[in-house]
Amino acid sequence: MEYALLSLPKAGCVLNQTEEVLNRDVFIEDAEPKVLAAPRPEDSLLPAATNNGTTGPSTPVTETQTVTPRQKRRTRTCWQRLLLTALVFVGSLYGLITIGRTAFDNFIHEQEAHAAVGRTQQVLVTLQSLASSLHAAESGARGFAISGQQSHLDQYYGATKMIQPQLDELHGVLQDDSAALKQFGSLEALITANLAVLKEMVDLGNKNVFRAVGQRALADRGYGTMQNTSAALQAMEQSARARLAGQSNVALQHAHTARVALLEGGALACAVLLLCSISVYWLLIENGQMEEKLNGFLESSPDAIVIVNKEGKIVVSNSYTERLLGYTPQELAGQTVAILVPERYRKVCLQQYAVYFANRGDPMTTTSLELSAIHKDGREFPIDICMKPLETEQGILVTSALRDISQRKQTEQKVTRLNEQLEQRAAELEAANKELEAFSYSVSHDLRSPLHSIDGFSQVLLEDYADRLDAEGQEHLKHVRSSCQQMEEIINALLALSKMMRTEMFRQKVDLSVLARQIADELKAKAPDRAVDFVIANDLTANADAQLLRVVLENLLNNAWKFTSKKPRARIEVGSLLQSNGDQVFYVRDDGAGFDMEHAQKLFSPFKRLHKTSDFQGTGIGLATVQRVIARHGGKIWASAAIDHGATFCFTLAAANKDGTT
């Protein structure tokens, strides 16, 4: 399957469904929509809520869920992460600035120290020049004084001329050093004195009196001042050298500190750079994974998923969307979501989206709508849209999962149709049943009058015209009457059966033992000459309709009575058993003619008789009536028998606590 995530370049969002953090900048929102359907005014995401579309669905089914705290927590994690990054960044920046500043300061100080060293060295040089100038002047003056040669005088003047500028230079260099200036003051005084002595020597030389007058004393003085001056110069030189050493040390220290600071700064910068690179790399990797995960999630979804921004434009769709709706993800990107639904649903759909963006502060909700979707080829089909907000750093997007529910709808319709059919059938059946009952009732009823007439007139013939009929004729008429009576019985039985089905049932506690004894007594009273032993269990009770149950027992006991009629001494039992499932089974057993079990299934059908009427009288309705009464009670009836070995009829009645009507 082709990768369909076309437009998730850089967007940071918390994807609720995948519980992941995405870090991206922007979803492409400015992609120009390809003109698939011209955007309509109502495609705007803030439609007038009051505008009720006449063709729109009345009220879509809406389910609402509130957002879980987990989603909030995820958002918090994202922010914490950002804050941490910012803090690290600011800290690193502060460190770099501090280090840079230290390096700069030290550099400045080093520069200053270097300048001081330079100055001190200049002092030393000047001091040496001054010393040599003084020596030159002194030897010049002394030579001239002693020899009177002009060359000595030139040396003296040349050297003396140098001294003052050298002193000025020294003064200038020592400007900022008060201790040195003090030394300079005394030095200057000594030099002045020295020069004065030398000048005196020269003057004496000029007069050619040096050698004669006070030559020695002067020479001694000159020597003394020269010694003093030299000592002062040396002292000054020493202090300058000491200063130079200190200044050099300071310069070295500053240089060292600056170097260290630069090294540290470099290292820190490298570290920050490395961290940044790792972070960026990690984010990129994560983004890649995230994108993959999101894509995986989108692609693995069994639904078409469309992510929509607040302009109602589609940002992302998965490839299932293409299968469902015919649009490729590329085609959908930037399109309004309204093109996916038919015209009449657009308002509802867009309103629903608008709700998310309008109520930003409200708890996040999940909404499910049943609408129709429209395929690219114009085909319309029912869908279920499930919308869920998606928190991103750009705000809220809405994911919409679209599911084709055609099949479900079809099934629903089918079920509805089947139900309707079933109801109709049931109604028809009920109507047919009622009609049948009414029919059988009126047939039975209407048959009766003519039957009475036949019987009545036969009787008239037998009574009033007997003398005009021979014995055979009278016999025939008797057969007519006998048939009439038989038919009357059948009709009565049919009416009774129909009555069984129509009368309302009233359940109460019925004592079957008492009922059975009453019926047995009635039977015995009718034929006192028969020898029948009734064995009736005590306390047989059931929750049943007393009248209907009497019909059951009457029929079963009548049968038993009837089919034992050919036995000299018969035995009829009434009792009950408990079935393994707890149901109580009542039975009526006789030791009479029995029947062939092959025909057992005919037993409970109306008019089915297992014996000839000539053998045993009967209408063929009795057991059918019994079966219906039992069925109305929710019970069952069955029989077991063998020819000439009697028959047993068993029946159950539905549980005692069940309510009565059928």
Added chain:
Amino acid sequence: MNKPTFLLVEDDPQAAILLKRIFKKKARDITITVASDGAEALQYLTGTPTAGQQLQELPALVLLDLDLPKVHGLEVLRRLRAHPRTATLPVIILTSDREIDAATGYTLGANSFMRKPLDFDEFLRTIVKIGLVTFAKPAARSDN
């Protein structure tokens, strides 16, 4: 001598013939008049006489079948009881219908309820029970 008259309301002529025969055999004095549907019976008993005719003399007893054309037997009974002339007229419901709710008949004012075909002995017991003078003492009754 004023013979008592019974009005038989019966739409089945054969049934009417058979019933009349029974009375002819067993109670010669009683005249049986037959009305073949409910409307005729009501006309006979409560109807306004047309010009020149006298109001029919009321019968001593009405034997009323229920399953009647035009007006149903129970409706006939209801109207008879609602009419001042026939409000207390003895009525015995005669029907082959075992299903009929006898209680409805009694509620509407029937004096008794009998099944077809009529058992004459039972009929005699019934008319004694409802207070009609028995034929065992014919002198005690006649005019109404």
